[in-house]
Amino acid sequence: MKETEQDMGKIIVITGAGDGLGRALARRFARDGETVILLGRTASKVEAVATELGAPHLAIGCDVGNPDSVRAAFAQIAAQHPKIDVLINNAAVYEPFTLAEGRDDQIQTALATNVAGPIYCAREALSLLRGGGHIINVSSESVAIKMPMLWMYAGGKSALELMSDMWARELDADGIRVTTVQAGMMMDETKTGSSWPMDVSIRFAQENAKVGINLRERGISHYNSVTDAFRAILDMPADLHMGTVALTARKR
Template sequence: MSKTIVITGAGVGLGRALARRFANEGDHVVLLGRTFSKIKDAADDIGDRALAVKCDVGSPDSVREAFAEIAKTHKTIDVLINNAALFEPFKIADATDDQILNAVITNLAGPMLCVREALPLMVKGSHIINVTSESVDMHFPHLSVYQSTKAGVERFSKSMHQELEGDGIRVTNIRAGQMFEEGKTWDVDPEARKAFGMAAIAAGINLLERPISQFESATDVFRAVIDLPADLHVAAMNLHARSA
């Protein structure tokens, strides 16, 4: 049966790959993103089963407006995938106010705001998937804020599982590993990127030598989790890239 799947951060990368996969398999997808042109282009490329809705997940008003817009077209939401996040390496001593606050609001408060607004449209059998990062348990330098926000989302996932289990709504946390696709760029200050790479090498992590997977490969896992039989639940999954 066709599902209605809402995906945040769906203009690029994993979010776009998920939207394309689900729509191609007969589901209806709602692509949320801050930059409307990106999600509109992605939705147009996917076709009639895709709807683009502008949404800054870090803004309560924007999230409210986005889900009100979704409700005009879809009476219920079967799956919410909280995928949107800011990834910017920096040392906390050098961080600006905006770097800290934007990451915390987008990465941690964003999923909370989206879950709050999605719940009135969710019914028994619906599913929330929160995307976090393998870096939570790794000794990456310059990622203290990013890692902390993702760790917070993992705690939020556990709390939501407990809070929503009685309503028949499943909550799954998926840790994503390093992924790539042709044409994707990393919009980070070149100096910050260089400092991150050098600090990682000093910590024993060579970013250029780590295995990397494709976004399309990761969609298999999300598909399997969403299609679980009603009497099964996966609380958490860890994805890591490996050399093919």
Template sequence: MSKVIVITGAGVGLGRAIAKLFAGGGDQVVLLGRTFSKVENAAAEIGDAAMALQCDVGDPESVNQAFAAIAERHGKVDVLINNAAVFEPFLLQNATDQQIFSALNTNVAGPMFCIRAAIPLMSGGAHIINITSESVEVELPHLSVYQATKAGVERLTKSLHLELESSGIRATYVRAGAMYEEGKTWEANPEDQMAFGKAAMERGFNLRERPITQFDSVTQLIQTLVNLPADLHTVGVHLHARRPV
């Protein structure tokens, strides 16, 4: 039976790749993104199986409006994939209020708002998947705020697993490593990028030489989680990029 898959941050990168995979398998996908033109273009590439909605996950009213539209069109949510995130390297001592609030609102409050809105549309067998980051444990520099937000989402997922267990709704976090897609650019201040690269090298991380995973490879794991038998579950999955042999 066709599932309704809701994906945040679905205009580019991993979110778009996930949407394409599930739509290709016969599911209905809902693409949420702060920039409507990006999710609109991604949905147009997919076709009739895709629904594009403008949604700033860090804004509860925007989230409520998006899920009201999902309820009107589909009446249910089978899978929610919280993929939207702000990744911006900086030192906390130099951070602006906006940088801190942007990371907290999008990376932590965003999944909370979306989960809260999705649960009333979910039933037994539904699945919440939260995308986190290898940087929760990998000691990369200039990422204290980002690392804290992703660690918070992992703790949230573990608590949700228990909170929702009686309803039959599963919750899983996927800790992903560095990923790459042809044509995707890193939207960050060039000076911050250079400072991040220099600090990483000083800490022993050569970012140019670290292995990188293709987005399409990670989508296969997401599909496996969604298709787990009813008597199986995992709260957390840790992925690491590796160089093919």
């Protein structure tokens, strides 16, 4: 008997699914019986996760900051799934720098990935989400904390939060809910430290200490723990809406 969409549970598209939170979400939802579509700029990473998860999960190489790449990815999705249930805009670049030292490529990449990326993906997903879909935009506690040297990242996430609120109102008539998840510091066994140059990491810690933010004293949650919150959001009854969910890691 041919497997139907209902048999496969929810169809969930996750950007930035090759590692970190995106990979943890893909693993969690696949384990829960949902069908996961993994998007990532590095095709080999999402393909490795999809291979690990097995059928019917799908990996698609996609640079969310490139509108043509996003259009092609969602055309491929639509060819297999005429309807999706959830889009999780998780992909982001996270790099500290000051205004004076910000390079053109750093600024352009952050804007394309962190701000334009969710817009491109949500726009292309609309026709697949109408009538009960859900967009979840992943933001950051850095919007509220205002950590030194993270103005570009936090500024992009702040813009995403504002857009999320306005999308929720705009898309309500289409039956599409929009939720923002503000996430705190997260890690797992594969992420043991920063990928930034050592001098950047040291200056970042020093500048934060000057304003009373001691990075070593801040809590760090496991990616797997954070997936519980996303599960709860997706399981909310249709007559309820979560606008913003704020997650803060506890120091243990």
